[in-house]
Amino acid sequence: MTRGHQKEAARARAAKEADKHKGGKSQLSARAAGNQMKCPKCLTPVANYKLIQQHMEAKHPKETIPPEEDFA
Ligand SMILES: [Zn+2]
Known part of the structure; x- marks a missing residue:
């Protein structure tokens, strides 16, 4: 005890x-x-996945956006 x-x-x-x-x-x-995600193409720090999507659509429209798990 x-x-x-x-x-x-x-x-x-x-x-x-x-x-x-x-x-x-x-x-x-x-x-x-807050700044851990980076654009896989130009390595710009991006705060979250949603912004990655926006960034890639804007800056790298020909690239496939990787799944969110890739940034974890
Ligand atoms: Zn980029």
């Missing part, structure tokens, strides 16, 4: 630590994600 409690407490602490780290990182990556 005691062991279980200790383990549980340790896990909770570890989860808290992980959250702290994750929180710091996810804020960064969330900001980075």
Whole structure:
């Protein structure tokens, strides 16, 4: 019982630590994600897939727009 409690407490602490780290990182990556997509043709940073579609239709109308998964 005691062991279980200790383990549980340790896990909770570890989860808290992980959250702290994750929180710091996810804020960064969330900001980075804003510009993470790039046009596969001219490598212009584009904020999201919808803008990629618009960009490609406007700038590279002859290119096939890759599926959204390609940008994940
Ligand atoms: Zn482009």
